[in-house]
Amino acid sequence: MPRPGVARRLHRGGGAGWIGWLLAVLIVPVALSGTLLAVWPAVERVAYPTRFAATGAIDPDACVTALHAGAAPDRRIVAMEHGAGVLRFTTRGADGADRLFACTARGAGVSVADATHGAEAWVRRVHAALAVPWVGRGLVAAAGLALIGLALSGLALWGVAVFRGSDGWAWHRWLGLAAALPVLAMAASGLPLLWRGAAADGGAAPLAHPAQPLRIVEAHALALTSGTVARVAWPTRRSPDWLVTIAAGTARQVKVADDTGGALAAVARSDGGGTGEGVAASLHGVRGTGWWRRMLLALTGLAVVVLVATGSGRRTIHTRKPSG
Template structure:
């Protein structure tokens, strides 16, 4: 196949990926750009839940009692999470029954508490609010069940689009530096498409690869898919062990800053107590025996891929790159559609007698 034939082939692939996926790429990329600073965005949207009076912590029983006072009948506490740094204590509660036809994890009610006083700062559904909406939009396009798979294939398509776009950007005559000129075309939108596409091609390829990795962990990383049965399990109504005893038994096995306590559920009869550093202690609900479990240590290729994709702890430079990598695909989609429509009108004029 000649060089010209390859160019025509890549052009068709690049064009139809952009045209067919533009309506999905725009919300996916813009939501990703916004989520680069999701913590700051959540503080802006929900300032009440961050109006804490200090960082001093009280006992988990105090937080459980404060949360129980605002729960609806039938709701059960599923987990208490302590803040890392300045932030509220969060208590997650689940309903007593779960709709068997419901796709995805069951609904959760989140209670935000002031650490020193256990005062209720805010109560909201886990899936409510702008930030959570953006997370679900970016992760599954708000489509239950198959949404995550759709997003994964969009990531694969974006990898192909990045490669073919860079190929098409490369000047056919002369050195590649000719492609760095702003005015390669008389239309501004075409110049924007060429220039933005070149500078964002490599970061966009990396973001698309990591996004596909997150969507298909079993394919890329050999990890098992989440257990749907465990996701839909509900907390026990009356655990056999009181919370204070569970905390004391766990502390006898492992020392450190307490991070979270997960209640026993219909799927597992163990309390799960997590400490700083990812250290986990399982406490049996029937006899109270505490056993140290393998630590959930930060690391591994899967976590690295997620950090690269999210920018968590990657520094301000990479976070800015990710932000631009979210804005650029939307710009490229819009300018690409404009270029296609203009070419369509031009071809129609040529065909007229």
């Protein structure tokens, strides 16, 4: 007969109800913010309806020109992401600090606005560091490790319950079973992504004025593989190639040489092919994610919130219940 003692103590925080609520304070904001990011294109349609009133595609090169005209001279573009009715640019200054800019259509031209303190940027900060400076990433890492422990111990307890024929809190166990693998994938893949940022390219500075315009880069990338452009990473002094992420079921990346504009190679996985970070980014749904995966990510986040909240409540009731 299975012995659930260790798994039960791990799943119940050693029997202390306050541990469950402490974990809930860490886990729930990360899960809710992840859910919001997964469905953000739909949120944008509701929150920013004027973005979708404009006709025609946004000219990315016009956005780059407008951004350079309005930003500080030392600020360089790191990457551009295609959103619903908006192009998002990540820029980096000489001090290493990143700022986000959103480019939208306005009449026959474009409009660029600082989005560093916008709603999406705030949700991203919550998801990456609970919007807490210095120690935030460590807190999110602790939440991720706790989720892994809860998922594994929950699976063990589910097996024990099935073996013994117990039906108490069956809905909690079955919801946990359905969400266990997605939760493990999200938590395990999110941990290595916490420290990517500037270290992802080894600190190499993006080129201030690459030779190729964005239109040419995207066209050459799409000539090599079908799909839609999800993200374009700027060439750097260390790697003078554009890196174009194509959303086509499984996200692909195409390298485009900045000197010639020719597409060099395409790889099946996003963010670096078979590298550890690339696999993590692909699992976590960072870029080039289709709607079916966005819905799966959103449902996983909601399941985590329900499981953590109800589990914490049950632990509190269990610890207060008199023995005997």
